Amino acid sequence: MSSPRITLDRSSPVPLYFQVAEQLERAIVSGEIGAGERLENEITMAQDLGLSRPTMRQAIQVLVDKGMLVRRRGVGTQVVHGQVRRQVELTSLFDDLAAAGQHPRTTVLEQLLVPADEQVAEQLQVDLGEPVWSLRRLRFIAGGEPLAVMHNYLPSSIVDLGDVDLEAQGLYSYLRDAGFVIRVARQSIGARGVRPVEARLLREEVDAPLLTMQRTAYDNLGRAVEFGRHAYRPGLYSFDVTLVDR
Template sequence: MSTLDIAIDRSSPVPLYHQVASAFEKAIREGDLLPETKLENEIALAKRYNLSRPTMRQAMDHLVREGLVVRQRGVGTQVVGPQVRRNLKLSSLYNDLQAEGSTPQTTVLGLDVVTSDDFLQEKLGLKSATEVYHVRRLRSVDGRPLALMENWVPLAVAELSIEELERDGLYNILRRSGVDFRMAHQTVGAMVADKDQSSLLDMDPGSALVVMSRTALDGSGSPIEYGHHVYRADRYSFDITLVS
């Protein structure tokens, strides 16, 4: 169990629960409370900080809503760390993670050449059965699994290798091959993890996953790549800005 020293100002107009929640949030985001750290139960925390149990529960509820901790039956309250928040724009997960200061790591689970079926021919705008790369990767952040990614790229677009895919993001590799990404058709949904997904992503079977499918197009409007990715829902979300 981990403890945290918190200076609570009872004369402040800031609610007590918010002071506590903010202190925990700061410690989690700055790495003082690491992912998988177990916290004391609410009764013990309330006693430690001389607060009422309802106040302590409010603070923990706030951290749960922010995706920083989870409550699990038989385990208690556990730090999961800040979520990766990704804007809906044409960019790669690799570059988005780097932009926010994280260190992405990639394990290539498979790099095969397959013949496109009807589904891939539709997604990639292929007129007939064509050889394409099928890339399967595990993307981790600071050593913790985040996403399982499958991508299909026609052989004519670029030459791919395991070594390069583990060093860099797929979109960076394709750009170096002359691909000019301009737009994409993307859908976002949800599912629960099966046995294989949960094993690779280090989570319980049946846990929530965010699902994203995308067909990326170049400047001429031609499909270049189709991807199907799943992400740990406790560590990943999309940010969407709506305007009228």
């Protein structure tokens, strides 16, 4: 039965439930609360912190959703076994790698307006043939090895990529700066053989397998903001997903 020390700052703009969730998460990843260990019950924890029970529950729910805690009615809440993996999050590969301490380099191969093909039109909810930004980039990891070919499409009606330097910053980072709040993304992950052009860019053999990802991202207005077709070298990248039953 574990009860890590948690401190609250009621003058902070950070919500109380989030402060609690953050500190609980730190206690779990640091090992202060070990795998399989049980937490103090919700009501006691709430009282100890001077919080109401719903607020305490909200804090715990955050970690349940991350797959770090498991609740059982009548029994209690405990830490899931197994090492904690970093989650796939709503960032581009650039931010992903930057966060992981890598220093990714990017080459822009193409950045221009093209007419939307059928799939792009459908995904971005624009008319067939309507001009959309086409952005093809080659991404390298720290050592200079090519990692991925990324092809993004953005509706020209809501984004202007004309003057943006996407070798200096990631696409998602730019979109955030431009005021887009990405809330939802739908990804489909598959595999296929490398194509000749890609083989040259990625320095792969013919017949090499590639990991592919298609993604459509939506902002907080529900609009499709970006659609991408990407190909990764499978030795250098994989997608980690945590599924939680609720």
